[in-house]
Amino acid sequence: MDLILKKITKAYGKQTVLDDISHVFSNGIYGLLGANGAGKSTLLNIICGVIKPTSGNVYFDEKIIDSNLQFYYSNLGFLPQIFNYYPQFTGLEFLVYIGMLKGLSKKAAKDKGISLLSLVGLNNVEHKRINSYSGGMKQRLGIAQSLINDPKILILDEPTVGLDPEERVRFRNVISSLSNNKIIILSTHIVSDVEYIADEILILKDGKFKEKGTAENLLSTIKNSVWEFTQKGKTSIQSLSNFTLVNKKNTPEGIIFRVISNKKPNEQAKKVDPTLEDLYLYYFSNERLSR
Amino acid sequence: MIKFEIKKLINNKAAIGGVIIAILILGGIISTFFIGSQLEGGSSSDPIHGRQAIMLNQKIAEQHTGPLTDDRIEKIIDFRAETQNKEYRKKHFMDVFSWAVADKFIPENYQDKFYGSEKVSRKGVEIMPVNQLGTVIPPSKLKLGNFAPWYQLFSLMSASIILISVLAIYLCSSVFSGDESKHLMPLLLTTKYGRTKLTKSKLLATFIISTTIFVIVQLITIGIFGKYFSFSGWDTSIQLNLFWNIFNFPINMNFMQLLFWTIAVQYLGLMFTILITCFISSYTKNSSTSLAVSLLFYFIPLLLTIVFRSGIISKLLNLFPIVNSNVQKFVTNLSNPGQLLFNNVEANIILTSSFMIFVAIVGSVVVYLHVKKEKNS
Ligand SMILES: Nc1ncnc2c1ncn2[C@@H]1O[C@H](COP(=O)(O)OP(=O)(O)OP(=O)(O)O)[C@@H](O)[C@H]1O
Ligand SMILES: [Mg+2]
Numbered sequence: 001m002d003l004i005l006k007k008i009t010k011a012y013g014k015q016t017v018l019d020d021i022s023h024v025f026s027n028g029i030y031g032l033l034g035a036n037g038a039g040k041s042t043l044l045n046i047i048c049g050v051i052k053p054t055s056g057n058v059y060f061d062e063k064i065i066d067s068n069l070q071f072y073y074s075n076l077g078f079l080p081q082i083f084n085y086y087p088q089f090t091g092l093e094f095l096v097y098i099g100m101l102k103g104l105s106k107k108a109a110k111d112k113g114i115s116l117l118s119l120v121g122l123n124n125v126e127h128k129r130i131n132s133y134s135g136g137m138k139q140r141l142g143i144a145q146s147l148i149n150d151p152k153i154l155i156l157d158e159p160t161v162g163l164d165p166e167e168r169v170r171f172r173n174v175i176s177s178l179s180n181n182k183i184i185i186l187s188t189h190i191v192s193d194v195e196y197i198a199d200e201i202l203i204l205k206d207g208k209f210k211e212k213g214t215a216e217n218l219l220s221t222i223k224n225s226v227w228e229f230t231q232k233g234k235t236s237i238q239s240l241s242n243f244t245l246v247n248k249k250n251t252p253e254g255i256i257f258r259v260i261s262n263k264k265p266n267e268q269a270k271k272v273d274p275t276l277e278d279l280y281l282y283y284f285s286n287e288r289l290s291r
Numbered sequence: 292m293i294k295f296e297i298k299k300l301i302n303n304k305a306a307i308g309g310v311i312i313a314i315l316i317l318g319g320i321i322s323t324f325f326i327g328s329q330l331e332g333g334s335s336s337d338p339i340h341g342r343q344a345i346m347l348n349q350k351i352a353e354q355h356t357g358p359l360t361d362d363r364i365e366k367i368i369d370f371r372a373e374t375q376n377k378e379y380r381k382k383h384f385m386d387v388f389s390w391a392v393a394d395k396f397i398p399e400n401y402q403d404k405f406y407g408s409e410k411v412s413r414k415g416v417e418i419m420p421v422n423q424l425g426t427v428i429p430p431s432k433l434k435l436g437n438f439a440p441w442y443q444l445f446s447l448m449s450a451s452i453i454l455i456s457v458l459a460i461y462l463c464s465s466v467f468s469g470d471e472s473k474h475l476m477p478l479l480l481t482t483k484y485g486r487t488k489l490t491k492s493k494l495l496a497t498f499i500i501s502t503t504i505f506v507i508v509q510l511i512t513i514g515i516f517g518k519y520f521s522f523s524g525w526d527t528s529i530q531l532n533l534f535w536n537i538f539n540f541p542i543n544m545n546f547m548q549l550l551f552w553t554i555a556v557q558y559l560g561l562m563f564t565i566l567i568t569c570f571i572s573s574y575t576k577n578s579s580t581s582l583a584v585s586l587l588f589y590f591i592p593l594l595l596t597i598v599f600r601s602g603i604i605s606k607l608l609n610l611f612p613i614v615n616s617n618v619q620k621f622v623t624n625l626s627n628p629g630q631l632l633f634n635n636v637e638a639n640i641i642l643t644s645s646f647m648i649f650v651a652i653v654g655s656v657v658v659y660l661h662v663k664k665e666k667n668s
Contacts, residue, residue, distance in 0.1 A: 045667075050477040052666045070483055078481045084473040088302045097295045101482040101489060149483070 001061045008056035019207030025183045031194025032187040034204035035284040040187035077151030079142045087131035102149035116144040135162040156186040160193045191276040222274045229269040230254045246281035296496035313458040324447035338382045352388040352437035359430040367392045375411040387439045391533040427541045437524025438532040441546040444516050445618040452557045452616040459501035460585045465578035472577035486663045501565045540626035560612025563647040566654035573658045610646045
């Protein structure tokens with residue numbers, strides 16, 4: 001059962017946020033990368049049937065999702081980017097509530113809730129009120145609620161925001177363990193969240209998927225174009241032309257510049273192995289001077 | 292699921308604060324209308340006051356209970372003259388029953404003569420015959436009795452229903468908009484039952500909360516009324532509540548019947564109000580807006596009655612709960628059919644009730660469909 005986007009366009013007034021996007025999602029993990037305001041949340045909300053696209057349709061199991069929302073939602077888990085909890089609920093109560101809304105019996109929701117809370121490492125606070133949770137704990141509760149109906153399609157809008165490095169790793173492991181028979185789409189602007197687990201990475205820019213493919217595919221596009229060089233003392237930004245600056249590191253020896261350029265940018269520059277981070281910055285860096 | 296919805300609405304500081312304030316106001320209303328009433332007599336330094344005054348008033352009224360006849364009125368006025376002279380005036384005792392009868396049946400120009408400068412005197416004072424009251428029902432078919440406590444009860448109920456409604460609006464107005472302002476709609480709407488069963492649970496939760504408030508407040512007030520005044524006078528004709536001037540009310544009805552009627556009309560009105568509140572809540576984005584709009588909508592017909600005193604708009608305003616929950620206004624309107632849309636009492640009651648039921652049903656269906664199809668553009 002595939003999830004298919006057909007010619008999705010979304011405009012707010014004159015601003016076109018999504019421009020004629022089509023894509024087929026089969027089982028696997030999809031990493032949606034994009035800068036702030038690129039339209040990631042808009043796209044995910046359209047996929048979930050919360051926002052109406054200006055044109056185009058979303059299909060699941062070969063039917064337009066609106067034709068049988070209840071069926072579609074039975075198969076969906078969604079973590080919106082921002083929402084607030086009912087502060088007076090405990091973590092477990094919240095999961096039971098969402099579980100029941102997703103069609104589980106109270107008992108089943110409770111059992112599933114308890115196991116999910118330990119999956120995300122919240123089992124010691126399951127009976128504490130949510131208003132005593134930290135930001136990262138709330139985020140993990142959000143991940144848990146999206147999983148409670150064991151959904152076929154899992155949509156996570158910036159699931160790793162606020163998680164510490166250890167929790168990030170746990171999250172990645174959880175997600176990759178789930179991906180066998182699910183379509184998982186997660187948005188992020190943190191490349192390392194998806195670098196190793198995503199089966200396909202989608203780079204959203206100017207309303208379109210600018211690039212799509214596995215991490216390796218994408219990296220091959222800039223394989224011979226990433227360079228590093230060191231400069232001593234102050235360097236005026238004007239002198240750095242004809243390439244994309246992706247990183248700048250101060251060291252005792254001077255400033256190490258990491259750049260993307262089709263040509264060798266200067267004499268002392270050395271070719272280095274590209275990372276997805278380079279690719280992301282190549283597309284989204286604010287400090288880009290020219291292509 | 293309903294349990295969760297109720298918890299969301301009432302298990303928070305603002306809601307509990309609201310309930311506490313409402314309890315305080317209810318205490319104020321009860322003491323104003325019951326304990327502070329004329330039936331209690333004047334100050335506590337008077338020889339007869341408090342419960343004792345109430346019991347004495349009740350005894351006097353019960354002594355003179357019966358069909359409305361010239362004979363009976365005359366007896367009451369004689370009784371008043373005699374008792375006032377003998378002891379009550381000295382004891383500062385307010386005999387509400389005989390005072391009201393004398394006030395109604397002794398024409399204005401004889402009042403001074405009756406009360407005299409030193410003594411109350413029947414001499415040369417004319418009494419209005421009962422058939423000049425203008426009752427639609429023959430006077431002898433009407434029953435005079437202990438009406439004064441009932442007047443207090445219905446005045447209280449006209450005030451307490453406003454408290455009930457405002458508290459219910461306060462607690463329920465965030466039923467949909469609370470989730471919206473927490474940005475929870477995307478999450479809730481994308482669950483299997485988020486667009487269907489959830490809406491029903493929410494509507495049911497507001498129904499349960501408002502019904503509970505209604506039942507508790509009515510039980511408390513009617514219970515205190517029974518304990519304090521007893522239900523003496525329950526079979527008195529409502530036309531002979533001499534404080535109301537509804538002699539031409541066309542249906543034979545006693546206070547107990549009117550009490551049930553009032554409860555039914557007020558309850559329908561509350562359901563109307565709450566469904567409008569749910570409707571507003573589902574179309575607004577945050578709780579304070581829905582609270583403000585709902586309260587405005589609840590009170591606005593009352594403000595409009597000040598602007599439109601007659602004519603079709605004034606008649607239509609009588610359909611709204613804030614107007615028709617006032618018992619005195621409701622029965623007064625029914626006894627002046629010119630004030631209402633139809634010339635016939637039954638037709639007006641049916642119209643008012645079916646209007647409120649109709650709006651409540653349409654309101655819930657609209658809310659249900661609205662949530663079911665909700666999508667941001
Ligand atoms: N309701 C709205 N009305 C008008 N413009 C909107 C609305 N919602 C989003 N936008 C615009 O659409 C664009 C995409 O927003 P969106 O939230 O989808 O971005 P995003 O990629 O999720 O960004 P972020 O990384 O910050 O979450 C932004 O320019 C935003 O200003
Ligand atoms: Mg976003």
